[in-house]
Amino acid sequence: MSSDSANTRRKPLRSTQWFGRHDRDALVHRSWMKNQGIPHDQFDGRPVIGICNTWSEATPCNAHFRELADHVRRGVLDAGGFPIEFPVMSLGETLMRPTTMLFRNQCAMDVEESIRANPFDGVVLLMGCDKTTPALLMGAASCDLPTIGVSGGPMLNGKFRGHDIGSGTHVWKFTEMLKTGEMTEADTIEAESCMSRSAGHCMTMGTASTMASMVEALGMGLPTNAAIPAVDSRRKVLARSAGRRIVRMVDEDLTMSRIATRQAFENAIMVNGAIGGSTNAVVHLLAIAGRLGVPLSLDDWDRLGRTMPCVVNLMPSGEFLMEDFYYAGGLPVVIREIGEWLHKGALTVNGRTLWDNSKDAVNYDERVITPVARPFKPQGGIAVLRGNLAPDGAVLKPSAATPQLMQHRGRAVVFDDIDDLHRRIDDPALDVNADDILVLRNCGPKGYPGFPEVGNFALPAKLLKQGVTDMVRISDARMSGTAYGTVVLHTAPEAAAGGPLALVETGDTIELDVERRRLHLDVADDELARRRARWRPPAAHARRGWVKLYCDTVQQADKGVDLEFLVGSSGAPVGRESH
DSSP, rough: HHHHHHTTSSSOOTTTHSOOOOOOOHHHHHHHHHHHTOOOOGGGSSSSSEEEEOOOTGGGTTTTTTHHOOOOOHHHHTTTTEEEEOOOOOOOTTSSSSOGGGGGGHHHHHHHHHHHHTTSSSEEEOOOSTTHHHHHHHHHHHHTTTEEEEEEEEEOOOEEETTTETHHHHHHHHHHHHHHTSHHHHHHHHHHHOOSSSSSOOOSSSSHHHHHHHHTTTTTTTTTTTTTTTTTTTHHHHHHHHHHHHHHHHHHOOOHHHOOOHHHHHHHEEEEEETTTTTTTHHHHHHHHHTOOOOHHHHHHHHTTTOOEEEEEEESSBBBHHHHHHHTOOOHHHHHTTTTOOOTBBBTTTTHHHHHHTTTTOOOTTTTBBOOTTTSOOOOEEEEEETTTTTOOOOOEEGSGGGSSSSSEEEEEEESSSHHHHTTTHHHHTTOOTTTTTEEOOOOOOTTTTTTTTTTTOOOOHTTTTOOOOOOOEEOOOOOOTTSSSSBBBOOOGGGGTTTTGGGGGTTTTEEETTTTEEEEEEHHHHHHHHHHHHOOOSSSSSSSSHHHHHHHHHOOGGGGBBBBGGGOOOOOOOOOOO
């Protein structure tokens, strides 16, 4: 351990309570660690750095994290720290059922308790797949140690028959083309391999890329964290740099709460608008802020995003992919472009301000990142809608919607749950036309359970065959960040909690007016009262285990969908000895 590091340290290390004593318990702690080949001088008072790894073969986005963790380890050793890698629950978006969102809070609990129970002075979080990023940030926030986030990076661009294709975004397109006969099953099987051709997470501006961008915008990751492709050697350099930097952060006592402040969250919301980011960032940032005690609401999302132009031309809203975004200059260019709106003095994990990290960024491709004076789209923020159908709010992503549908009045066609939708959506006898509004309910946090990404459900097959490409859809569900369409999401309270969505009947008239932020069910109050008197909550999904705990304590979408008893922080006090 360098004497300079020890001399600049602001407070004693937590880890000395395990390794720095000369008694029976310290002997146990050191001796059993030594069976891994750890030399005694690692216990000489140097910072112990936990490397929190979400590696799993069941989480393909994170399947390269064994190697990434090794580069973090080397960086920690370079800086004179003592690295200890530890696993936590991994959340594979593409495989887990009924939805990874059901388990985000469980993973956050795993992270929080693993950090608190072990001799860590600081942590590096390895995350990539959609829910791993917010889960790790939530858990670490509740401990509030020095923390750096390292994202795994996006896959290389998909390549199919001479064209770039985007993960997720083209899944929805190809699925619709199957229904219309424009593609065969053999075509889609070929496209599968062409779409996912390297390690990494989705290379569209879906939830994974959005949350990696949020890590950087919050100041919780090093510059360029958001966009370096997973297989690019510079991703490994970033990981090693994070390992070096976390040791210094421990010396400086630069904790998560000193970085992820109210100003940092406001910056992240504005950056989300500028990149055309996923609606899922709404619930995740609300939940992370809740762990830190930072006041944040849906109104902040609407206020800060309303006038923010979208300057990133990426799928699903645009043309390009994350590999192109990195080559164009990545998130630092976006931050420089929208600098007039941002809190430039917000601190980041490298000890510099967000503006210092970005003010000299160069835009190498204005097709991908457009100048703010000539934005890709005039509005990139998240619109928050309210009205008698969503008294606590609902969200819509204008940059992914059809402009002509953002003011629309139509007849409701209601599906009671996802099974009802699957049974009837492609029935040729379904009474539906292009001007109707499709309503899906009982797909919220309690209702599904878990708040799945089914809000961007496919249009009826018979309308697709007629050339219809978009309709207004309203649900209490989420949608994939890789999806697109005029889709109203996160309607709160959800139907399963007795929200007004539970009272809609087929044939009712619904009015959507995004400019006025209005979502209104045109049914008289006395009729709604009669319907409410007849309404009964759905049966419980489980009588035991995690699902019961989740359904009994989960908050609604406007609060971030954390569990009620997890909101807030407990810090990282050293617990009693175990022997």
